[in-house]
Amino acid sequence: MKNWKALVVFTMCILTSYSSHCQILKGEELKSLTNENFNIAFTNLRHFLKLQNDGNYPEQIDKNKHWCDSVFRKLNFKTQTIKTDGAPLLFAEKIYKKNYKSILFYLQVDGQPVDSSAWSQTDPFTPIIKEFKNGIWSPIEIDSEQNIYDDDWRIFARSASDSKGPAMSLISALQILQEQNINPKYNIKVIMDFQEELGSPDLPKAVLENKDLLSAEMLFIMDGTRHLSNLPTLTYGARGIATATIKVFGPKYALHSGQYGNYAPNPVFEAARLISSLKDDRGIVQIPGFYDGVVLTERDKQLLAMIPENNDSLNTRLGIFSSEHVASTYQEALQFPSLNIRGLKAAYTGKEVRTLIPEDVVIEIDMRLVLETPAERQLELLRNHIIKQGYHLVDSAATSEDRATFKKLAAYEYRIGSKPFRTDMDTDIGKFLNSALEKVFGDDIVNMRTTGGSQPMAPFIQTLKIPAVSIRIPNPDNNIHGPDENLRLGNYREGILSCLAILTEPLP
Structure with a gap:
């Protein structure tokens, strides 16, 4: 009996040690997991992009909401609909341990209206993979079982970059961790918005009425385009x-x-x-x-100057002779x-x-x-x-x-529309995210004080009293809001990798 008890204790110690080891993955291990699962992640993205998602149409909202609900239920999240005076929101939560802190993720699911006649493909909701060849983007055929993709290929479809691609990066990372039986060191809450492109008119009231449900330590926003360098980007505010x-x-x-x-x-x-x-x-x-x-302080200007940019190169890229004179640099102009x-x-x-x-x-x-x-x-x-x-x-x-x-x-x-927000860059949320991303990207990370665009985050920050940062995934030349919107496959791959790094990083 004593030997049997000793064996049980020994086995439990081994399992505990193994489980603990699995939670702390090195950068190369995370990269391998991403590459091994990229085919299924890419297939899932294409299925998601086939759903029309104009927030003006309730039937389109319902189809996307049902799809999201099904996906998160399969991930063993508890889901519930948050009713509003207009379009509903979808909330999902997974409690890994009761005494863990929680992180809230924001996903935008709707997209801009489309004018199909302006696109280079018949249907913006039939995703097409293209490569840049002889000066033009040309469609290519891929095998459904294919597992080797050129990172410079792109998938063209409405919401590929804004913002179903970022949403699927998080979902894919969660699916990979579930398959590997790896749990984050914090509980996860997810709020899904189906009218972001309409200014999220019912979001402020919904957050106020559900602040206990949505309470968390931090808010991570899965939306927005990377810096012009296309390096992994964290953005701490939005206009x-x-x-x-x-x-x-x-x-x-x-x-x-x-x-x-x-x-x-x-x-x-x-x-x-x-x-x-x-x-x-x-x-x-x-x-x-x-x-x-x-007013920009010297510290503000110092942080902005650290971002890799060149005015002349930017002007050439944009096709303009010179910039306006509101500020001396692009980053300062955004302030x-x-x-x-x-x-x-x-x-x-x-x-x-x-x-x-x-x-x-x-x-x-x-x-x-x-x-x-x-x-x-x-x-x-x-x-x-x-x-x-x-x-x-x-x-x-x-x-x-x-x-x-x-x-x-x-x-x-x-x-x-949306109110501006800004999170202090020199705080725990920035340190946590940079620590996570450094595991897989080293020092190649851009920290931006604010983005030029708008996001409906102020209700969360003001009501929940939490900091917020946007985790940027899409390539900067993605034709956001316009015809031929696209997502570079390498960015999608790095988006999944980013989420895996964040989900396996212990909270400070």
């Missing part, structure tokens, strides 16, 4: 966004330019003068107070609010062009925000600037009385 629509009114209806030219003013010229008043020829916004509050004309419409062009004086001009504006420049302030500054240019503003349509009373007449509408 917010506010949009405005200005409609400059002309005559009651479009007029024949021959009969009324030289008599009826064309609103395009007034709109052009208004647009030109927004920025000077150096690209600096001329709205008083627009940049107020933004300031921006004002952009994102759309302009008046009458007709191309084959539809005709000799008319248009009845109105529509100017679509987006403003990216930083912590020091809240949306409400920036929108009010813009509104006041328009008024100072001599305009009388109405809410929507101009009445006959308005037209008879005011020489310059415009409608002004606005919408506030």
Whole structure:
């Protein structure tokens, strides 16, 4: 009996030791696991990309939500739907040990609307693998059992990079660890958003109402493009966004330019003068107070200067002669609010062009925000600037009385989207993620203070009081939001590897 008990104790010690050893994997072991499982991970990504995912359509949301729910249940996560006034959210959780701390992962599942006619393939939701050959991207056929892929091949489909590719990187890593019977040293929570591209309108209220459910030590965001160097990237903040629509009114209806030219003013010229008043020829916004509050410390500038960039190379890549003069470098420019004309419409062009004086001009504006420049302030500054240019503003349509009373007449509408956020780079979350990624990438890691784009993370940070960092996976030239969106296969491979490194890193 004593010998039997001793054998049991010895066996348990061996198993405990083996289990503990399996939790701490070296970089080369993680790379081998990634490569051995890449074929199935790539196949799963292609299946996921076949699901249409425009957040404007409930039936598309439901199909993606069902797919995600099934995947996480197979990973032995408990899932539940978080109902909102609009589109639902999906929550998944796996408790490895009750006394472990929790990490919350954010996944974006929806994508931008598509114009199929603008793509180089018939269906943006039928993924196509392509290689760059003779100056063009050409489709290639691959065997379903193939396990050797060129890292420079790309998969073209809507949401390949933004952001089903990053989501599948995490899912694939979890599947690999499950197969290897390896458990993270922390519990995992996942929140899935199906209307990120619409500004996640119901997310703030949902986070507030479910803050105990979502509580965690840190938030990892599986969304966003890498730095221009295409090195593994961690981003500690994002700019917010506010949009405005200005409609400059002309005559009651479009007029024949021959009969009324030289008599009826064309609103395009007034709109052009208004647009030109927004920025000077150096690209600096001329709205008083627009940049107020933004100050970069010497430490901020030091951290920004560590990012590998060259202005001349960037200008050549973008095809521009020179940059605007808001800041001296690209990274510093991202720390300031921006004002952009994102759309302009008046009458007709191309084959539809005709000799008319248009009845109105529509100017679509987006403003990216930083912590020091809240949306409400920036929108009010813009509104006041328009008024100072001599305009009388109405809410929507101009009445006959308005037209008879005011020489310059415009409608002004606005919408506030995601709020900006920023996490201190010199804190535990940054140290944890850098320690994890250094196992597999060494020093080739880019830490960015903020990204130029927007992400709906402020509700988590403000309500849950936790730091957030975006783990960037897609290649920077992925045609995000546009036709021919793509994901480089090497980036997807490194995305899975990044997630494995993070999931096997013990929390500080």
